[in-house]
Amino acid sequence: MLKKLPIAEMIALAVFMAIPFFMKDNYFLHLLILFLMWVVIGSSWNIFAGYTGQVSFGHAAFFGAGAYAAGLLAHHFGYSAWWGMALGGPAAVLIGLPFGIICFPLRGAYFTLASLALNLILMHVATIAENFTGGMQGIMIMPAFVSKIPYYYIALAMVVAILAVINLVVRSKFGYYFVSIREDQDAAESLGINSTLYKNISLGISVFFTGMAGSLYMNYMGFIDPSVVFSLSDYSIMAILVAIVGGVGTVYGPTVGAFIMVAVNEFFRSGFFGLLGFIGKRTGSPLVSKALDFVTHAHVLVFGILVIVVILYLPKGVVGDWEKIKRKVLRVRPTE
Amino acid sequence: MSFFRVEKLVKTFGGLTAVNEVSFEVKEGEIFGLIGPNGAGKTTLFNMISGVYVPTSGKVIYKDQEIQGVKPYRICKMGVGRTFQVVKPLGRMSVRDNVIAASFARVNSMKEARDNASEILDFCGLTSVRGTLAKSLPIAGRKRLEIARAMATRPDLLLLDETAAGLNPTELLSAINLIHKIRKNGTTIIIIEHIMHVIMSISDRIHAINFGQTIAEGTPKDVAANQAVIEAYLGTDYA
């Protein structure tokens, strides 16, 4: 079937498979796991929004649904949360498909608002239904592994799965149908495309993987509460950011975006990778420690500013606007 | 059995009656012209035939099946293709990808869709611009792409909504040629057109409406000589 083997992809996969053999540093592995998780979430959002044109402002709803499915199973029935992992995707689909069937008559901004409302409703429900979900206290489970390496490989497997799915989809009837709906729903219908059906398929794929990422999060972090997993800024908006920073409607855009966003997040959270803390200790300057305090809490502000800057100047993301970036860089060089 | 007919079609929007009891029959293989001044209800008729609007009352009968109120994508699959008066290119897809997407209405595999698409592109004379993004085509190209896309769904009945509007004389001529070619291919055509000499020259029969109602039907010659049609187009003063 495939005329050329995906050589670059296979090399990349081999490198990622090999990393834990060389890098045993937990902090580094932790960042990689977060990166892989965001590749899954960003790519999921991108299938639905970037390819199918249905902008969701509420993907945390599905992330949270997956996380709670895993958590509740372990919490109430004592099953290992690994079973929950198998349940995370279907649970998100169980929320997503009824939502899609009900809300797809809505177009454009209306649909976007409905997704935002779904996100908020689930957050409230998880908070109110204390007896079932533990309410604000959240759910705590014992992590199955002490080592981070198993989590790393699970996350990597999810990434391989979703990237494979996306690659297959965009080269098939489904991909053509998704993009047709994005470009003009009325034209698509006139060409024999059942837009409601294909939007639901796209939503189904998207929320399945988002829910799986949620259940991975539950297992890996061992703790969730409504304000964490249903967070608008930390998940719904971050998912959008990952995709648009990398490049909406491109296969590997969200992967690039996930790398950038996790790096930026960590850069600030760690006080410029510990640099500020180091300077602060050396000089004992109260100014530096104040700056450190500022910087370590700045990541949400940075995300907000990133949204603004990217929309204004890199609307197609790093991957989509790569030519533009290269041109800009090349034009600067000769004058130096 | 009749190939295609509409019976007493009515469409009202709020208090406004856009189409009022229009009936006509189209024979297999003919080019059937639909004329009328702006706002006469021609596009509304097309939208009812292609499933975009549900008629307030009346029937649309295609190959002995009632298809009024059936969803647009189903009607396309049944073999009724259409173009839009205000063109709707899938902008950020190449011309070829536009036609491939349409081809999936008939085939499932990528390879078959590609083959079908290249055949259609060739047929419609779009092969030279197949790599261009649809949104960067000039208007003549977009109109042609509308036809190509509809043809890629392999329709038995094709609805053409003002495909000649906005074209220069050369483009017009090649558009007319294309329509003749499509008919020769065995596809029945219902065409809405404003440019009189175009519709008079290519139609076998013409149906004229004004204010949503039928005012005349017959051969181009008859319709052109019809008092009501002349009045509708030129106003009563000139008639």
Place this chain on the structure above:
Amino acid sequence: MAIFFQTIVAGLLKGGLYALIGIGMTLIMGVMGIINLAHGQMMMLAMYITFILNQVGLDPYLSLFVAMPSLFIIGVLIQKYFLNPLIKVETILPQNMVLMTVGIGMAMTEIVRFVFKSDYKYVKTSYSSSTFFLGGISFNVPLVIAFFIAVLFTIIMFWFLNRTDLGRSIRATAQDKDAATLMGVNTGRITVITMGLGAALVAAAGTLLAPVYYIFPDIGSPFTTKAFIITILGGLGSTVGAIFGGVTLGMAESLGATYLGMQYEDIVGLVIFIMVLLFLPGGFKRLTKV
């Protein structure tokens, strides 16, 4: 029964303020065709302005004269430098303007957090918690004052939109941007003014709410949610609809809080929102003209 009337009164008073929030949003929606998801955050800014002025001894109601112009300017700047440039930016996502307002809202919240920390602040007045009774129903004084000021602003907005040239231009732009442009309306300028007005109106709501609410950086986002709920309830771009939407939401929240429990207050609005989206597309505006 007394509880019921008390609930209705509380809902109505809140609804008056919600209407003020909704009118600003609906103007923006009508003219720009976008939902402003920084609306509540603008209100939050106005609350902090009121708080600062209160620290130096200014009565909250007088700080309306500072908060509204300040937010007007902020709205103008946002429209001019962040939203209008997007018209020229080509993008796959049709919702990039809405996303932009999300980014702006996040930045506002976080900047305020840096300056004031996450602590709860409150505006001290002699009448913050004073109430009077009428027929056995208690009325919270600042809420009653706020309600009447809100009604006053609403009337002024009506007069402005219907009787002045600028107001008519705004309505024309909301109805048909292209046609308005052809009629000689400078629609670019109108969008800027509308965003300013929307921001000023929500600032008024913020200032009026300051004496009765705790003030903290995250108070913006629940009000953004309320604002879009009101706008959809009322029917996009409809000023009368926004008033209906505001009062409905206020009532629904009150009734929900009284009869279902406090924690249901927010979810009631969201459920109504989804219902209206699905069963009454176009909102209450649809009911008035058929």
